[in-house]
Amino acid sequence: MKSCRIGVYICSCGTNIAKAVDVESVRTYAEEQPDVVFARTYKYMCSNPGQEMIVQDIRENNLDRVVVAACSPRMHERTFRKALQSAGLNQYLFEMANIREQCSWVHEDPVTATVKAKALTRAAIRRVALHEPLENLTVDMSPRTLIIGGGIAGMTAALELAEAGHHVYLVEKQDHLGGNLARVDLTAPYLDSARDLITDRITRIRSNKNVEALFNSRVTEVKGFVGNFTAAVKNINGGSDNPARELSVGNIMVCTGYKEFDASRITHYGYGKLPDVITSFEFEQMLKRGRIMTREGKTPQYAAILHCVGSRSQEFHAYCSRVCCMTALKYVHELKSANPACYVSDVYVDMHAFGKGHEDFYTRTSEVKTLFLMYEKNDHPVIRKADPKDDCGMLIEVNEKLSGEVIEIPADLVILMVGMEAREDSGEIARLVNISQDKEGWFIESHPKLEPVATTTDGIYIAGTCVAPKDIPDTVAQARAAAARILGRITKGKIDVDAVYSEVDETICCGCRICNNLCPFSAIEFDAEKHCSHVITAACKACGVCVATCPASAIKGRHFTRRQIFAQIEGLMSPA
């Protein structure tokens, strides 16, 4: 093996490392290792002077490998790789030893901590000697986008992309656009018409030739990887012999929305048995028809709204559905404006008025003399038919929290604020595009705070209520965010592929296909002609599952070769 020239840099990280590790002793130890030209210590290696020191050393002393013993590579690997690049050295000829998170922070005894720091540094030195220069790849991509779901999220994203000049396929299961929002009358808290929100978008989509809306359609198969997906779309009205249409797209956006909770699952609310116990969506229908009435056609004197139906409960869904509280207040206004003499009771668990304008809306609702009654989570009210001598149709028994009394509320009409839940076909969609779901069935984002619309599969984005319950502004914001992410990639025109990925040696691969199914990113294809597996470089995340699995050792993980890993282990285990 040809010898190399390694520079080792040991960071004190202020006192973060130096307080437990004797950095000077690590330095002298590192200098004794084979191929090490010299080792240096510095207070903050990640600082500009620290980086400049490395760059200068590479140039002046012809270093061809660098080891930095400092913090976690998640923290500063990128920083030091850049330093290598600016000195004209390939960025992969670098290795980091984590002597902070995995050493100084977790050990109290300076002697043993220093021994461990030496071992970690030695392991990095052994490994880096075997590093090879690697280059990142770029591949072409399709500028077209597939959007699954034609609700407010799908329509908004489609317009955003189409109006920027890019082709969009908008696949909708139903025969019309609008999704769940099309079932709503007014919106909270400003009492704007939902129809106005939707029709504007539908008109713009119709007149935009960049959007191809496919109605009564489902996506049946997705293949490929970021930038180069192929999706099969089938018309569900056409029968089984109907051929699927193949679409080539660069990115896919999933905005399949939610379905409402089935209120008949809660037996003591009497939904389905008591005719005047209705769900919020049934009430929306009533509002759209223009007349609020009981099943017998009477105007209700007493109306009651029951919150958290299916939400925030032990038995059903633990989460809050976020939109019901404000929708309920909207109903109060709609009930009162239809009949000012109507007594409205709002039976809630907690009033969640978190959004812009929501608190004002709650105050305005109090002003119209709404009777707010509070019940304890999981201590559900019971609805029953009233006696004929009562002046109301039903009575709701509630253990009222703010008075401490068990009360019964008169009601002629009870509106159940049904929560949101994941659609029954969400599992199917998740498998189709290879994304994960949480235990409630909602799609999981790549990072809940920093990557709210991306998924763990590159090129697949999620937005709106298929991710979690949310209101219209949040849904629209997510749709636009996802569209912006996609536009950014389309503008770039190429897909960057990290140099670290798996490679199959076709001369060794026997075509057993074990790796094909194990790959969590669907990044391995089978070439039937050659009878061997093939890694789609752009889709591979270098997790190493295939490398470890291959019974013939035909797969190599670039930058994680067997020799590199074993050298590192040897470095770690050999006596000091």
Place this chain on the structure above:
Amino acid sequence: MAIRVNPKLIEDLTSFGAADVNMCYHCGDCSAVCVHSDELYRFPRKSMRQLQMGLGEKIDTALEPWLCYYCGQCSDQCPREANPGETMMSLRRWLINRYDITGIAGKFFRSKKTEILTIVAIGLLTAMAALTYHFFRGSIHVYDGENAFLPSLLVHLFDLFLGAFLAVILLLNAGNMWRLTMLKGKEISIPWWLYLKEFLVLPLHFFTQIRYAKCDTGNREKPYMPWIVHLGLMWSYLTMLILVMVFLPFLQSGPQIDWSVHIFGYLATIGLATGLVYFIRSRIRMHYVQYKKTHATDWVFVILLLIITVTGIFQHIFHRLGLPVAANVTYLLHLMAVTPWLIRMPFTKWAHLIYRPLAMYFSEVRRSAVALEQKSEVSFRPVLQTI
């Protein structure tokens, strides 16, 4: 057994002054800031809740409204402008109505027209009676003695008759209050001897209004001011009532001043005038939250008392100055105001003179009963219900 919610009740309470109750979202700031709210009597939040929900029976049997002197701190602190202080005030009006077995109180509170017309009618009837007597017997030029325009003995008899009427009605209403608050509203058994044990509470609060002194007035005025003025007004009123009811013939003698009797009259007049000026000025200036909303019956109360005081002062002066005609005319005007005033006493705000000390007394009896009960069992109350 579940209690039926009655959303209609609050509409009725609106005519008693409860306007902003629905704004309350039960943060409990009002109960936290109130010096009188304690473990057993929790208000105003709880009263607000009962009112919002229209729990009629709970409201009618509650003593809490009488434990509040309306310092206004709760309304000051309320983040929702739900005005808990005013709500307690309206509940007191409501309770005066509920205790009243004749149903007249409710009519007065609900309609100021009814109240004012009744006062005017009684005033005119009084005048007619006096003038009829004058037609047969008395002379407008004579103030005192046999041929007097309004002989003090006759007026004295009339007063005693009115006093008896008052006493009967008040007694019946107080009995009704006891029935509602101590029998109907009881959650525990109250042994009879507790009424004896706590009896001193009644005169204590009647004569000292000592709880009022504990009210927190913030930085608005000296903490003892409203209490002192209110106490002065009550003492003056009581003195005057006794003078008129018991010593009228001595009071009306003259024209020379009989200091042994009149000194009390002068002191009482000073007290009444001071109190009236203080409270009328406050209601006009509306500088403290408790004076911002004045119910029609409150205005009638102070205005009528002002007329009585002013005419009383003038008829006294005219009599001493030897002006019998002027004295007789002002005296007639005085009686025209006094008669309706006395008749409507049990049906209006005035009745709190009796109900409030009674409520203090009953509340202490209940407290003792609860203490007795707790000796045998440890009670647990969820935190939320303690405010």
